[in-house]
Amino acid sequence: MANRHLFAWQRSLSIALVLAVLGFVAGFGWRVDHSTNQKTVLPVSTGMQQDKAGLETSKAKAIKVQQDAAHQKAIAKLAQEEKVKRLNAAIPVQFQGKTIREVKLKGKDNSNTQVRQTKAIAPPKLIALTFDDGPWPQMTSKVLDILKKQNVKATFFVVGKQVEKHPHLVKQTVAEGHAIGNHSWSHQYHHYSPSAAAHELDKTAALVHKLTGVKTSLFRPPAGILNNGLVASAHQKKYAVVMWSVDSKDWRSGRTTKQALVDNSLKEANSGGIVLLHDGGGDRSETIEALPQLITQLKKHGYTFVTVPELLEKGVSF
Ligand SMILES: [Zn+2]
Structure with a gap:
């Protein structure tokens, strides 16, 4: 019985520790600079390089998706402008x-x-x-x-x-x-x-x-x-x-x-x-x-x- 209580206590402590670490990483480990449109991720040393790399990858992916969408939009706008320009060409x-x-x-x-x-x-x-x-x-x-x-x-x-x-x-x-x-x-x-x-x-x-x-x-x-x-x-x-x-x-x-x-x-x-x-x-x-x-x-x-x-x-x- 005593052992089981001890085990439950240890497990709670482990969970609390994990949550604390995650909270630290999420709250303090990363600072995002909102002053520019291009969100810049400022890395802070937490000693958890692997998690950091993972987050960096997903941030980079999100930025890339944003950039691709903007790029596609710009291309579509140019194509539309080109189309209108062609239709507006003076007749001979x-x-x-x-x-x-x-x-x-x-x-x-x-x-x-x-x-x-x-x-x-x-x-x-x-x-x-x-x-x-x-x-x-x-x-x-x-x-x-x-x-x-x-x-x-x-x-x-x-x-x-x-x-x-x-x-x-x-x-x-x-x-x-x-x-x-x-x-x-x-x-x-x-x-x-x-x-x-x-x-x-x-x-x-x-x-x-x-x-x-x-x-x-x-x-x-x-x-x-x-x-x-x-x-x-x-x-x-x-x-x-x-x-x-x-x-x-x-x-x-x-x-x-x-x-x-x-x-x-x-x-x-x-x-x-x-x-x-x-x-x-x-x-x-x-x-x-x-x-x-x-x-x-x-x-x-x-x-x-x-x-x-x-x-x-x-x-x-x-
Ligand atoms: Zn008619």
């Missing part, structure tokens, strides 16, 4: 203030089929997908998901009042590397006075710039109307007015089919071409249904997808 002077339906590419003689058929020297076939009338809830994010999955960059001609309603969608569009074009503020077809036309363009451009940092130099008139004052204003402001050479006819919403959209687009597809599609203005489920097949088919036909600014960069004329 030959396209400023002009109306474009398609682009003749550098190093390519469009009229010479023999050159086109000689695979070894054929330049890449480039095509630009464009989406009008967004951002639109449900529709735009589905289009973005398909493009991401297919690794395709496109151009979105946005309507200012829609951007105001769904700012996150235009931010997401830019964050995912797509180009933005101006499609007026209110998407109406009537005649505009010069000041009303300028307002339609400027208000949209200012909001897109405020939300995304992108200054767009591309304009597409609603319904492709060239003579109601909007295009005149866009030309004056040195926008490239971007029409299309490939009409998917998805604007016949409810009166067309997925297959018809694919067929219409493939029939008219050309290198340097611009494809008209819609991600907004109503239910675009036919476009969304047709898009994966359209992209796959165009890839099969040897097309590389570019944004409109990229297409203009590679173009000599229109």
Whole structure:
């Protein structure tokens, strides 16, 4: 009985000693300098080098994790800035203030089929997908998901009042590397006075710039109307007015089919071409249904997808 008591007493003393040592190490053995952001560990000799080394390692690891996170954040910020810078690059002077339906590419003689058929020297076939009338809830994010999955960059001609309603969608569009074009503020077809036309363009451009940092130099008139004052204003402001050479006819919403959209687009597809599609203005489920097949088919036909600014960069004329 006495022995057992003695043993219990000894055990309590051992535990107390261990706790005291740990308390010393935790409380006094280390001092952390909080005066700088970079936490500096000041070692104090405790004679317990091994524990100290362990703590040092975990502190160092924590600092490294912090530094890595900061590094990753800085890289992401630079990448985003680079993306915006690229999207903000001025369009080539030959396209400023002009109306474009398609682009003749550098190093390519469009009229010479023999050159086109000689695979070894054929330049890449480039095509630009464009989406009008967004951002639109449900529709735009589905289009973005398909493009991401297919690794395709496109151009979105946005309507200012829609951007105001769904700012996150235009931010997401830019964050995912797509180009933005101006499609007026209110998407109406009537005649505009010069000041009303300028307002339609400027208000949209200012909001897109405020939300995304992108200054767009591309304009597409609603319904492709060239003579109601909007295009005149866009030309004056040195926008490239971007029409299309490939009409998917998805604007016949409810009166067309997925297959018809694919067929219409493939029939008219050309290198340097611009494809008209819609991600907004109503239910675009036919476009969304047709898009994966359209992209796959165009890839099969040897097309590389570019944004409109990229297409203009590679173009000599229109
Ligand atoms: Zn439109």
